Amino acid sequence: MEKLNLSDPKITDIRVIDLRFPTSLQQIGSDAVNKDPDYSAAYCILETDARVEGHGLTFTLGRGTELCVSAIRYLGRLVRGRRLSSLTDDMAAFSRELTRDSQFRWLGPEKGVVHLATAALLNAVWDLYARTQKKPLWKLLADFEPEQIIRSIDFSYITDAITPGEALALLKERASCKEARLAALERHGYPAYTTSVGWFGFSDDKVRRLCREGLRQGWTHFKLKVGGDPADDLRRARLVRGEIGPTNKLMMDANQKWEVEEAIQRTNELAEVDPWWMEEPTSPDDILGHARIRREVSVRIATGEHCHNRVMFKQLMQAGAMDVCQIDSCRLAGVNENLAVLLMAAKFEIPVCPHAGGVGLCECVQHLAIFDYLCVSTSLENRVTEFVDHLHEHFVDPVRIVNGHYVLPQQPGYSTEIRSETLVTHSYPDGPVWKEIGDHARE
Amino acid sequence: MEKLNLSDPKITDIRVIDLRFPTSLQQIGSDAVNKDPDYSAAYCILETDARVEGHGLTFTLGRGTELCVSAIRYLGRLVRGRRLSSLTDDMAAFSRELTRDSQFRWLGPEKGVVHLATAALLNAVWDLYARTQKKPLWKLLADFEPEQIIRSIDFSYITDAITPGEALALLKERASCKEARLAALERHGYPAYTTSVGWFGFSDDKVRRLCREGLRQGWTHFKLKVGGDPADDLRRARLVRGEIGPTNKLMMDANQKWEVEEAIQRTNELAEVDPWWMEEPTSPDDILGHARIRREVSVRIATGEHCHNRVMFKQLMQAGAMDVCQIDSCRLAGVNENLAVLLMAAKFEIPVCPHAGGVGLCECVQHLAIFDYLCVSTSLENRVTEFVDHLHEHFVDPVRIVNGHYVLPQQPGYSTEIRSETLVTHSYPDGPVWKEIGDHARE
Numbered sequence: 001m002e003k004l005n006l007s008d009p010k011i012t013d014i015r016v017i018d019l020r021f022p023t024s025l026q027q028i029g030s031d032a033v034n035k036d037p038d039y040s041a042a043y044c045i046l047e048t049d050a051r052v053e054g055h056g057l058t059f060t061l062g063r064g065t066e067l068c069v070s071a072i073r074y075l076g077r078l079v080r081g082r083r084l085s086s087l088t089d090d091m092a093a094f095s096r097e098l099t100r101d102s103q104f105r106w107l108g109p110e111k112g113v114v115h116l117a118t119a120a121l122l123n124a125v126w127d128l129y130a131r132t133q134k135k136p137l138w139k140l141l142a143d144f145e146p147e148q149i150i151r152s153i154d155f156s157y158i159t160d161a162i163t164p165g166e167a168l169a170l171l172k173e174r175a176s177c178k179e180a181r182l183a184a185l186e187r188h189g190y191p192a193y194t195t196s197v198g199w200f201g202f203s204d205d206k207v208r209r210l211c212r213e214g215l216r217q218g219w220t221h222f223k224l225k226v227g228g229d230p231a232d233d234l235r236r237a238r239l240v241r242g243e244i245g246p247t248n249k250l251m252m253d254a255n256q257k258w259e260v261e262e263a264i265q266r267t268n269e270l271a272e273v274d275p276w277w278m279e280e281p282t283s284p285d286d287i288l289g290h291a292r293i294r295r296e297v298s299v300r301i302a303t304g305e306h307c308h309n310r311v312m313f314k315q316l317m318q319a320g321a322m323d324v325c326q327i328d329s330c331r332l333a334g335v336n337e338n339l340a341v342l343l344m345a346a347k348f349e350i351p352v353c354p355h356a357g358g359v360g361l362c363e364c365v366q367h368l369a370i371f372d373y374l375c376v377s378t379s380l381e382n383r384v385t386e387f388v389d390h391l392h393e394h395f396v397d398p399v400r401i402v403n404g405h406y407v408l409p410q411q412p413g414y415s416t417e418i419r420s421e422t423l424v425t426h427s428y429p430d431g432p433v434w435k436e437i438g439d440h441a442r443e
Numbered sequence: 444m445e446k447l448n449l450s451d452p453k454i455t456d457i458r459v460i461d462l463r464f465p466t467s468l469q470q471i472g473s474d475a476v477n478k479d480p481d482y483s484a485a486y487c488i489l490e491t492d493a494r495v496e497g498h499g500l501t502f503t504l505g506r507g508t509e510l511c512v513s514a515i516r517y518l519g520r521l522v523r524g525r526r527l528s529s530l531t532d533d534m535a536a537f538s539r540e541l542t543r544d545s546q547f548r549w550l551g552p553e554k555g556v557v558h559l560a561t562a563a564l565l566n567a568v569w570d571l572y573a574r575t576q577k578k579p580l581w582k583l584l585a586d587f588e589p590e591q592i593i594r595s596i597d598f599s600y601i602t603d604a605i606t607p608g609e610a611l612a613l614l615k616e617r618a619s620c621k622e623a624r625l626a627a628l629e630r631h632g633y634p635a636y637t638t639s640v641g642w643f644g645f646s647d648d649k650v651r652r653l654c655r656e657g658l659r660q661g662w663t664h665f666k667l668k669v670g671g672d673p674a675d676d677l678r679r680a681r682l683v684r685g686e687i688g689p690t691n692k693l694m695m696d697a698n699q700k701w702e703v704e705e706a707i708q709r710t711n712e713l714a715e716v717d718p719w720w721m722e723e724p725t726s727p728d729d730i731l732g733h734a735r736i737r738r739e740v741s742v743r744i745a746t747g748e749h750c751h752n753r754v755m756f757k758q759l760m761q762a763g764a765m766d767v768c769q770i771d772s773c774r775l776a777g778v779n780e781n782l783a784v785l786l787m788a789a790k791f792e793i794p795v796c797p798h799a800g801g802v803g804l805c806e807c808v809q810h811l812a813i814f815d816y817l818c819v820s821t822s823l824e825n826r827v828t829e830f831v832d833h834l835h836e837h838f839v840d841p842v843r844i845v846n847g848h849y850v851l852p853q854q855p856g857y858s859t860e861i862r863s864e865t866l867v868t869h870s871y872p873d874g875p876v877w878k879e880i881g882d883h884a885r886e
Contacts (some may be wrong), residue, residue, distance in 0.1 A: 035545045062546040064517065067510050067556060074507065102478045103505035109699075109727070111751065112555015113510060157726040160703035160735070256552075260603040283600040284552070285754040287730060288761050292603070308554065311728040318731050 009048035027201030032227030038062030054128025071117030122334025189405030193221030227257030329364035357388030452491035470644030475670025481505030497571025514560030565777025632848030636664030670700030772807035800831030
């Protein structure tokens, strides 16, 4: 008979939940393209034979979350009945099992619904792994030997940009003074910026009020949604610049609204208010388009939240298409693929400023940003992680922000666990929150 | 009371069916990456208030087809209850309704499961449209005024490569002598090549026998799957070259197996047998990788069957990454997005050789290739459409091949209709074919 092993539990089952929050009712999250998001998550719980669970999620905008839920259920067969160590001993091989299923792969490969589902499942495995080691995820990673990090990464299709050997050398070379960097983070936290002031659907008065509140709370970097009527964009941008003054940073996000040539023109027009970056000026798939925009404007170009895998990030870097690399903890295939992108970004000397917000993205990316600083980039220059102040109350170990910085999370795991009440109240379509909203919102 | 209108029916409902064929049992369709496909389709039928239906599908490999089925059901709400003309009067706007749903879009955008589903639905609308006009799809398109073609295309994110004005001018300039081209196609058919001889799982003897049969049937272009052990690849390639002689064309398909540098080396090694093209040497997302491979080998580079939207095709062309453009009727968003790619290919002077095989791809792409010759490329030079001889017996109007050429389809529609018996026998998981195979195949 097998005996219980608390550090290497067996995964006995996987529960998958369709969780949705009716954020569209308050225009939270509205931008030039995403008019009415209901922030949602396809959420999974790895149940084990020990007193520990793994929680993972992928972020969605409402309708269609059920597709990710179905895909996670399908992939769940690849973890059910297995010991954790059979996944974590060779994480790269395990992630390839998920991305290379010979029939499922056709639906991507490594993009869209099936990749979002892969992210949720891998995130749950990492959460479980960190919990069994009794460490927050950032510390689990930072305590790894460089070889262990490398073994977690699927290098397929990126070896022309970075080989495992190069990546290993980079990690070894940057290992010194890690304790000093950790002490600095413990003192100040990891720098963040706020997107909560400038959603598309907010009135000028509300934007003004939120800027003032933000300044009082210690924020120094503010992001504004653009991509609407040019005169409106400029008025709102001047308004924010007027409120935050000339030295604080103002970033802009067009959320993929423009054609390439339009993006060049519009970005150059908005340059008057000195944007620190222009984010997603056009299609997230348009590597060459971003490269051309970057060449023809005076503003730094940021992208990545819709960049669907490491192969696309590789090319954005090779093509000189990005100044700011915005990884997403739930669109890339979990922690593993994010590690690949962190290493490429370090090699190409591009700062990583993770995308966050939504449901749980802030909780996740803080770990990745902290690990990046401790072991990969070893720099905070031009690095800030997005923060959006919504829905954190639903998390068991929510992010904490002090003076515009993320405070280092201390609880074991990946901070992905959602409170058990919320799993009931916001489950879709049968949770009480949705029953109450009724047929109108359910559409 | 509204009256019945046979040329402009109202769509009353949409039926969606998960259809799967147990092709993995015979290693049909096996290649270096896809080891055991069960050729499948997420299939939809637009029912109307008139005596006409629209049939559309997207091709899949078995597991996961249910995700596309769910996504089509979701998108179906955008056609139910509408008159056909409300979709076809502005096809570009209608396709944007499907691709830009403000919440669903997050799951792509325009890629993966949601885009495959969009393809199935748009294909069904085009089938219905052609049936109401009593024309095969190729003729419906060829009879359009150039302005109507342009109105069918969503040019967003590609205007830096081709504007609607440029595309219109190109179509107008190439309209002359269309009748002569049609007469030539009616005489000879549209040139095709066969992939049926060289699947990965076939023995050398079987490959040899199939080559001989192919030659007897009039084939002049043969495709072989590579990407296995280098010595095996070379042995099989020499075998096929030996059978088909020095003047017939031998194409190779690596199905995304290699890293960029590996692809360069392997392709150069295989150059000895004079391949007419090397297909999918690496990740389908790797535009810059394909461009580099193309620069560093002496063999022409083909790709596209996994290219997920017009933005990716645009870049493959802009980057000089492809010699042969392999559109897919079911991965791009239906006829509309394929029209966009045909026009870009014409502008960049890249021959289009559609990907086919699977379930129904041959039936679809013949229409696109014929239209391309009649109205867009106006050339047959270096142009052949893939043909794979499986599963045609399930179609009401199957492709006909004579002497290595597709015979022009004559029945109204897009040739997408599957026989009603098949819809019952092969429905998954409850059709009798799958009941018989039982739990083993069902996993």
